[in-house]
């Protein structure tokens with residue numbers, strides 16, 4: 175642990191010992207200006223945290239010590255920073271307009287990216303215009319995307335987020351191997367007008383292959399050989415897509431330098447493009463690119479992904495908070511917490527550092543959340559008065575898409591601002607006592623009531639404010655979170671781009687399948703055996 179880490183700990187300890195609260199930090203008249211950053215109409219406010227000027231200097235020094243800037247350059251130029259898989263990390267190239275050659279393995283990757291994007295654009299235009307016919311010569315009304323993890327969460331979240339821009343076929347998503355999922359999605363859909371996209375980076379994922387076979391059977395039962403014209407695939411494993419009988423012209427490829435959870439910018443984003451059209455999809459990519467440019471060029475103190483990452487480090491390692499809540503005050507971002515759970519926890523839920531040692535500090539926190547205002551009526555009680563502090567991350571648009579509804583968006587904004595303020599300022603015992611007395615309680619009864627009505631406050635939050643949830647803004651938001659995860663991963667010294675931790679469970683599931691099917695064998699422990707017995711049909 176470097177000197178900077180110890181200085182940060184001392185800073186935090188001293189502030190605690192002095193009883194200094196977040197509210198106290200607002201005595202500095204420039205608190206908000208110094209602790210907020212802007213990029214292309216978007217504002218990130220980190221002023222409602224316990225980070226003071228000295229702590230910010232130290233956190234910036236930490237970023238420098240970890241060479242965040244150097245690693246950032248290495249990522250963008252295609253170095254193999256995913257060192258356990260010996261791969262470059264270039265999802266940023268999928269969204270770039272740049273044409274200057276970007277060389278990976280001796281070849282410029284730009285032409286292939288453009289080719290695939292053109293192929294997607296053509297396909298989407300044809301499907302949306304009705305030029306691409308169904309087996310019966312009609313128009314596709316619905317699209318079912320079959321994928322899981324990175325091949326599901328990104329496109330599902332983004333498609334829902336951009337509902338006001340939908341002017342293409344309806345998009346549905348099937349991910350779970352639980353047959354209930356595909357059954358419930360296909361029920362009500364007509365195979366004669368449904369396009370099925372099978373999305374899997376590896377094309378080996380059990381859930382997706384199982385659901386794909388079920389969907390193909392559903393199409394074939396209705397359309398016979400015509401089913402083929404209702405299928406498309408997205409993958410890096412083009413040979414495997416052929417095995418499943420998907421025509422080559424309907425296969426959209428990408429390369430292994432795109433991580434699954436970073437893949438919605440390319441062909442995995444096809445459902446988004448089908449829903450909103452190629453032009454809007456380009457705006458989405460441009461939002462991501464704008465955030466890339468900001469990340470690469472903005473001064474450290476003005477750099478949103480950097481600041482957000484440093485806030486994350488502060489909360490996780492210096493304050494010791496184990497989780498963070500993502501609270502989009504934007505119903506259409508209701509799937510953002512689930513999407514970020516993969517982006518963040520699969521990227522930074524690691525315990526071994528680049529040097530092969532077990533990390534001496536905390537790494538990725540637990541990410542969870544729910545759209546506001548719904549969360550307020552569920553778990554906000556714990557955020558305000560529970561025994562653990564949960565840093566909160568609010569997202570809010572200046573403008574909704576439904577101005578004709580009057581009060582709704584103003585209420586949404588007022589609630590969002592009220593929550594971050596309530597978390598920070600709390601309510602003192604004396605104020606609570608007054609309220610209890612006004613409610614008719616006296617003496618000890620009033621004091622007892624006041625205990626329960628006191629809010630400790632001093633609970634940190636950050637707020638991301640954007641003009642409106644447009645395709646461009648969504649692109650900015652996602653890229654911001656991607657780079658935040660990157661910044662944290664670099665400072666923690668871990669590899670944010672592999673996911674070995676998901677392997678063991680998959681292996682054991684394969685080993686347990688014969689036991690579940692009663693084909694012989696014995697469980698490795700009495701608990702699993704007991705459960706197998708109980709689950710025997």
Ligand SMILES: O=P(O)(O)OC[C@H]1O[C@H](O)[C@H](O)[C@@H](O)[C@@H]1O
Nearest residue numbers: 323324325374375376379434676
């Ligand atoms: O796209 P696929 O190859 O089917 O992978 C789908 C998902 O499966 C794995 O379990 C990985 O942990 C995820 O990172 C990935 O997104």
